[in-house]
Amino acid sequence: MEKFIIKGGRRLEGEVTISGAKNAVVAIIPAVILADGPCVLENIPNISDVSISLRILYEMGAEIKQLDKGVYRIDATGIKDPVVPYELARHMRASYYFLGTLLGKFGRARVSMPGGCYLGDRPIDQHLKAFSALGAVCTLENGMIDICADSLIGSQIYFDKITVGATINAMLAAVKATGLTVIENAAKEPHIVDLANFLNSMGADIMGAGTDVIKVRGVKNLKGTSYAIIPDQIEAGTYMVAAAATRGNVLIKNVIPKHLESITAKLAKIGVNVEEFDDSVRISVDGPLVKTSIKTMPHPGFPTDMQPQISTLLCLAEGTSIVTDEIFNNRFRYVDELRRMGADISVEGRVAVIEGVGKFLGAPVTAPDLRAGAALIIAGLAASGVTEIDDIYHIERGYEDIENKLRALGADITKKTVPGNSVRKVAL
Ligand code: EPU
Secondary structure, X not given: OXXXXXXXXXXXXXXXXXXXXXXXXXXXXXXXXXXXXXXXXXXXXOOHHHHHHHHHHHHHOOEXXXXXXXXXXXXXOOOOOOEEOHHHHOOOHHHHHHHHHHHHHHOEEEEEOOOOXXXXXXXXXXXXXXXXXXXXXXXXXXXXXXXXXXXXXXXXXXXXXXXXXXXXXXXXXXXXXXXXXXXXXXXXXXXXXXXXXHHHHOOOEEEOEOEOEEEEEOOOOOOOOXXXXXXXXXXXXXXXXXXXXXXXXXXXXXXXXXXXXXXXXXXXXXXXXXXXXXXXXXXXXXXXXXXXXXXXXXXXXXXXXXXXXXXHHHHOOEOEEEEEEOOOOOOOOOHHHHHHOOOEEEEEOOEEEEEOXXXXXXXXXXXXXXXXXXXXXXXXXXXXXXXXXEXXXXXXXXXXXXXXXXXXXXXXXXXXXXXXXXXXXXXX
């Protein structure tokens, strides 16, 4: 079992480079199955969700070669059996993207139902609705989702609520269907656009990604391609908040500032200086941090994946802040851990009321999930004294080399291996 030990109280200073986007790459790696030739993917982050996705492809029969740091050649043409066994799929919720991609390629898919969830209710009814609209029959047996279609026919899909996962799965399944699929009330996240750009570079015909109506005209064949993944907007936002929480001065490189607008706007309200350049942002603080109210929303609103981190910053601000998570109904599980570090937060359903306390005190804490773990790191960096964070495997699912990136900014953070078994429950 590994933990992070942080001696807090140091200002972060210097430069950090952002890696490829986790939530784009966990869709794009399965999408390689749709190609009739090898694909070269660049800017692949070294995170455990990527290892799991590549492992699934490999076990299914793909050939994978690492060409350079973050660059992989994947030839998935050897995959013949559209089944992802439970043992492989259970480690990662995003394994449900194999449903859309295998259905799109083979007209059949059998993937284990995504595992338990730690952010609240996460049904997949909208995914199944999209597959059904295209003519597939979906059944659930022994925890496996079975989907098959004699042929996939383009159709109109209207999502009852905005969902990233179902929008991606609908695109993956429709890309080779016969005729036109119109996806309405689609999610607009940057990784939706990235997946569409990747599929279009393979020869797909997708228009409107990034708006709430996506049109997919089915094509017969998709070819291999080379593609570089976009930078991770949430990793960037996490370093922005970490810099602010330590009253540091950090240049965050390899970002698309447009993707960070909602985070930048809230940080500015809190009193953080954000300077934007072409592909970087500089964060600094020279005055007091002040309260604000935040509601998480689908893109371009404030992302739920930044809610724990910004709530942590608001503990250091003057006044009472209100944070509402409109996306997930149980994403405040880190609050108990932050309370152990001196935070004054009360939670009622989806709403947290945060009384600014101005400081944290180091304490032993446990990361309940990926972004909550990142929030605890931020609290530890800002705290006086030592913070020990357990269950850091959650954090390593989505942050490449976080320990060394923070250390290069002047943080005192080390990873320690301690005896003992951690029960790994992951599903984001
Ligand atoms: N929903 C349904 N039915 C569905 C699908 C979703 O009711 O069929 C609901 C969910 O319960 C939730 C809301 O719709 O209340 C939004 O869920 P969405 O489908 O957008 O989320 P997701 O695809 O399961 C992805 C990211 C999450 C991120 C959310 C929201 C990946 C692999 N995961 O999850 O990322 O929080 O979108 O932006 O892309 C993270 O990176 O830490 C993370 C949790």
